Amino acid sequence: MALNQSGWRPTTPESGSNAPATFTGNKALMLEEALIFEIGSTDTTGVDFSASPAKTGAQSGDVATGPRPSPGNKLGDLFRAKPIGLPGLSEPETVRHYTRLSRQNYAIDLGLFPLGSCTMKHNPRLNEKMARLPGFADVHPLQPVDTVQGALGVIHQLAEWLVTLTGMHSVAMSPKAGAHGELCGILAIKAALEKRGEGHRKVVLVPESAHGTNPATAAFAGFAVEDIPATPDGRVDTEALVARLGPDVAGVMITNPNTCGLFERDLKAISEAVHAAGGYVYCDGANFNAIVGRVRPGDLGIDAMHINLHKTFSTPHGGGGPGSGPVVFSERLTPFAPLPFVERSDSGFHLVEEETAGEHHADSFGRMTAFHGQMGMFTRALTYILSHGADGLRQVAEDAVLNANYVLRSLEDVLDAPFAKSGPCMHEAIFSDEGFPEGFTTIDVAKALIDEGFHPMTMYFPLVVHGAMLVEPTETESRAALDQFIGALRSVAERAKAGDATLKTAPHFAPRSRLDETLAARKPKLVWREPVVASEAAE
Numbered sequence: 110m111a112l113n114q115s116g117w118r119p120t121t122p123e124s125g126s127n128a129p130a131t132f133t134g135n136k137a138l139m140l141e142e143a144l145i146f147e148i149g150s151t152d153t154t155g156v157d158f159s160a161s162p163a164k165t166g167a168q169s170g171d172v173a174t175g176p177r178p179s180p181g182n183k184l185g186d187l188f189r190a191k192p193i194g195l196p197g198l199s200e201p202e203t204v205r206h207y208t209r210l211s212r213q214n215y216a217i218d219l220g221l222f223p224l225g226s227c228t229m230k231h232n233p234r235l236n237e238k239m240a241r242l243p244g245f246a247d248v249h250p251l252q253p254v255d256t257v258q259g260a261l262g263v264i265h266q267l268a269e270w271l272v273t274l275t276g277m278h279s280v281a282m283s284p285k286a287g288a289h290g291e292l293c294g295i296l297a298i299k300a301a302l303e304k305r306g307e308g309h310r311k312v313v314l315v316p317e318s319a320h321g322t323n324p325a326t327a328a329f330a331g332f333a334v335e336d337i338p339a340t341p342d343g344r345v346d347t348e349a350l351v352a353r354l355g356p357d358v359a360g361v362m363i364t365n366p367n368t369c370g371l372f373e374r375d376l377k378a379i380s381e382a383v384h385a386a387g388g389y390v391y392c393d394g395a396n397f398n399a400i401v402g403r404v405r406p407g408d409l410g411i412d413a414m415h416i417n418l419h420k421t422f423s424t425p426h427g428g429g430g431p432g433s434g435p436v437v438f439s440e441r442l443t444p445f446a447p448l449p450f451v452e453r454s455d456s457g458f459h460l461v462e463e464e465t466a467g468e469h470h471a472d473s474f475g476r477m478t479a480f481h482g483q484m485g486m487f488t489r490a491l492t493y494i495l496s497h498g499a500d501g502l503r504q505v506a507e508d509a510v511l512n513a514n515y516v517l518r519s520l521e522d523v524l525d526a527p528f529a530k531s532g533p534c535m536h537e538a539i540f541s542d543e544g545f546p547e548g549f550t551t552i553d554v555a556k557a558l559i560d561e562g563f564h565p566m567t568m569y570f571p572l573v574v575h576g577a578m579l580v581e582p583t584e585t586e587s588r589a590a591l592d593q594f595i596g597a598l599r600s601v602a603e604r605a606k607a608g609d610a611t612l613k614t615a616p617h618f619a620p621r622s623r624l625d626e627t628l629a630a631r632k633p634k635l636v637w638r639e640p641v642v643a644s645e646a647a648e
C-alpha cells in the first residue's frame with residue numbers, strides 16, 4: 110500500500126465492513142507504523158554531534174568537515190568519504206517508532222503461545238531479578254576465579270541439579286542451545302569410538318519421530334544418517350531399529366518425548382540392544398519439561414542427552430535466543446566430555462581447563478565454546494529450580510502433560526488427532542487437516558487464530574503428520590486460558606470444515622493480512638527504495 114501525500118497509509122476497510130477508512134491508517138489503538146526510512150530524515154538527529162573531522166579531498170556531499178585530526182584515530186586513520194544516508198528521528202519520535210513496532214509483536218506476556226516443540230511458557234520475574242544482579246550480570250569470563258566464586262557456585266549447583274534430575278553421571282554446561290548440545294553429545298560419542306579404535310562406525314540411526322536437528326547434527330559431525338520408520342502409533346519402530354544394528358552403527362539419536370508428542374516406551378530395551386551392538390544412545394531431551402521429576406533418563410540407559418534450559422527451566426527465548434543446552438553424560442561417556450567445567454575443592458570453585466585438566470581429562474574431545482556457557486541462563490534456571498523445589502518441578506511435568514491432554518481431548522471431536530489412540534500425549538497435542546474440504550488446510554486455521562488473538566501453533570511439523578498442527582500449551586496456562594484457546598480453535602476448525610471462504614484471506618484484523626509467504630521467503634525485498642506517493646502509485 111502506498112503512502113498518501115501526507116506520508117500516511119490510509120486503511121482499506123475490511124471487505125464487507127461498513128467501517129470507514131482512517132486518514133492515518135491507524136485503527137484505534139492499533140497504530141500503523143511506516144519504516145524508519147520512510148519517516149526519518151538524514152537531516153534529523155536526536156544527538157548533538159561535534160563537527161566531524163575533515164578528510165582531505167572530500168567531495169561535495171561528504172560529511173567530513175572541520176580540521177583533520179592527527180593520524181591514528183580509532184579507525185586507523187580512516188575517514189568517512191560519503192554520507193551513509195541513515196535516517197534520523199528526534200528522541201521522542203524514535204521512542205514512539207520502536208514502541209509502536211513492539212506493539213505489533215505477539216509475546217508470551219500478552220497471551221497463550223501454543224507453538225509446539227518450542228515451549229513458550231511464562232518466565233517468572235524472579236529469575237530476571239536474579240540474573241540482573243551485578244555479581245552475575247557484570248562478570249567477565251576472563252576475571253580471576255577468586256573474584257567470581259559466586260558465579261562458579263551457580264554453575265556448579267545447577268550442574269548438580271541437572272545430574273540428579275536426570276540420574277546421569279556428569280554434565281557439560283557450556284553448549285549454547287539444544288542443537289549445540291546435540292553436537293556436543295555426538296562429538297563425545299565420536300571421541301569414544303575413536304578411542305576404542307572403532308572410528309569406522311559411521312552410521313547414526315535416526316527415527317522418523319526424532320526432531321529435525323538430530324539428523325542434521327549427525328551429518329554435521331561426519332556420520333551417515335539412516336532413517337528408522339515410525340510405527341502407525343507415532344513411536345519408533347523398535348524392531349526395524351534393532352534389525353539395523355551392526356558393526357557399522359555408531360549409535361542412535363532418539364527424541365524423547367518424541368516429535369509426535371509421545372513417550373518412547375521402548376527406550377530401555379532400545380538402549381540395551383544398541384549397547385549390545387557396540388553403539389551409543391543419544392537422547393534429545395530438549396523437552397525435559399514433560400518428564401522432569403517423573404523419569405530419570407539415566408535409568409533408560411541413555412549415554413548423552415541435552416536439556417534445553419530455555420524450555421524446561423524458563424528463560425525468555427524465541428527469535429533466535431538466548432538458549433542453553435547442557436548435556437548430561439553416562440559414566441562411559443564422561444571421560445570424553447568437553448572442557449571447561451567447574452570443580453569444587455576445599456579451596457573453593459575452580460575451572461578445569463585444558464591447561465589444568467592434566468591426564469585425568471586427556472580424552473576430552475575439546476571445547477564447545479570460547480568460555481563457560483550462558484551465565485544469565487544458568488542463573489535463571491537455578492532460580493527457577495530452587496523456587497520450585499523438587500516437588501514443584503515434578504508438578505511442572507504433570508501440569509504440562511495434563512494441559513496438553515486437556516487440549517487433545519477437548520478438540521479430538523472436531524479436529525483429526527492422529528495419535529489420539531496411542532494413549533495420553535506428553536506435553537504436546539497433535540492434530541491434522543484430515544477431513545478439511547478441498548482447498549482448506551492448516552495455514553488457514555493458523556491465520557484465523559491470529560484474528561482470534563493467538564499466536565498460531567506449530568504448522569506442518571512433525572513431517573509424519575499431514576497438515577500437522579502441533580500445540581504445546583505448557584504448564585503455566587490456567588484452565589480458563591486453555592478453555593478460551595480451545596474455544597477459538599474449535600470455532601476456526603468448524604469454519605474450515607464448513608469451507609468458510611473468509612478463512613482463505615485471514616487474518617483480517619492483523620496489521621498485515623495474508624501475505625504471499627513463498628514469495629517473501631524466495632524473493633525477499635532486502636533493499637528499501639524511495640516511497641511512491643499515492644498520486645503516482647500504480648495501485
Ligand SMILES: *Cc1c(COP(=O)(O)O)cnc(C)c1O
Pocket residue numbers: 226227286287288289320322364393395396417432433434
Ligand atoms: C527445540 C528443540 C531442539 C533444538 O533446540 P535449540 O535450542 O533451538 O537449538 C532440538 N530438539 C527438540 C526435540 C526440540 O524441541
